[in-house]
Amino acid sequence: xxxxxxxxxxxxxxxxxxxxxxxxxxxxxxxxxxxxxxxxxxxxxxxxxxxxxxxxxxxxxxxxxxxxxxxxxxxxxxxxxxxxxxxxxxxxxxxxxxxxxxxxxxxxxxxxxxxxxxxxxxxxxxxxxxxxxxxxxxxxxxxxxxxxxxxxxxxxxxxxxxxxxxxxxxxxxxxxxxxxxxxxxxxxxxxxxxxxxxxxxxxxxxxxxxxx
Numbered sequence: 595x596x597x598x599x600x601x602x603x604x605x606x607x608x609x610x611x612x613x614x615x616x617x618x619x620x621x622x623x624x625x626x627x628x629x630x631x632x633x634x635x636x637x638x639x640x641x642x643x644x645x646x647x648x649x650x651x652x653x654x655x656x657x658x659x660x661x662x663x664x665x666x667x668x669x670x671x672x673x674x675x676x677x678x679x680x681x682x683x684x685x686x687x688x689x690x691x692x693x694x695x696x697x698x699x700x701x702x703x704x705x706x707x708x709x710x711x712x713x714x715x716x717x718x719x720x721x722x723x724x725x726x727x728x729x730x731x732x733x734x735x736x737x738x739x740x741x742x743x744x745x746x747x748x749x750x751x752x753x754x755x756x757x758x759x760x761x762x763x764x765x766x767x768x769x770x771x772x773x774x775x776x777x778x779x780x781x782x783x784x785x786x787x788x789x790x791x792x793x794x795x796x797x798x799x800x801x802x803x804x805x806x
Contacts, residue, residue: 597680602647604676612654615733620720621650627783628716632709634779641686641709645693648673649713657736660754666703670695699767705776715780718771723787726768727794730760742802764795 609618625646632642652669656662670691677687693713696705699721705711721729734740739758743751748765751757772788775781800806 597682598643598647601644601676601680605647605651608651609654612650613657613733613736615729615736616650616653616657620729621647623720623725624649624713624716627719628712631715631777631779631783632712635708635712635777637708637712638689641689641693642712644677644682644686644690645697645709645713646716648676648690649694649697649717651676651694664698666695666698699771699774708777711776712780715775715777715784718775719780719783719787722768722771722784722791724790726787727760727791730763730768733763734758734760742798744799744802761795761798764791 605621606618609616609621625643628642628646629639631637632639649669650665651672652663652665655668656665673694674687674691677690682690689707689709692707693705693710696703696710697713697717699718705714720726737754737758739756739760739762741759742761743757743759744761746757746762748762751762768791769788772781772784775784797806
């Protein structure tokens with residue numbers, strides 16, 4: 595078995611113990627999106643492949659600690675040790691680690707390389723559109739949040755509480771993603787997903803009020 599497949603199987607086992615909103619299925623979707631974007635953007639496919647399967651290696655731990663650690667920062671450290679152990683070149687490890695530590699929307703570090711921008715966009719695309727809506731509600735259920743809270747003052751709400759609804763995530767993060775995309779391909783793909791998501795939450799607000 596080659597190194598990539600070996601690491602992929604290891605990550606798959608790690609993510610089996612995590613929440614379904616950030617499980618292996620999410621990583622697999624990000625992987626597929628990243629490859630599609632990487633090919634069109636002419637990025638280094640090998641770097642993107644490793645970065646995509648490793649990007650959420652510490653997500654389970656972040657969820658367990660209610661967001662008190664940064665999975666991008668800690669994941670980059672874990673990925674570095676893992677890839678170094680398996681003898682990947684220092685140059686490749688550096689590129690992969692940069693992708694991982696800069697993939698987070700709320701992170702302080704920004705993606706600088708083409709490969710890092712590809713991973714960032716792939717991960718963000720999976721958080722908007724139909725899949726993104728589904729994941730937002732799934733996560734809200736995992737933390738025990740309400741179905742909806744349009745009337746709440748968002749700035750006074752906190753993550754990992756009953757007010758951490760899908761709508762809150764939409765207001766705080768998801769509606770801003772389209773304008774944060776890093777690649778030409780990613781921006782194009784985000785437009786349709788964003789439009790669908792906006793219409794969904796408009797409809798949700800109306801249905802909750804009994805208008806439609």
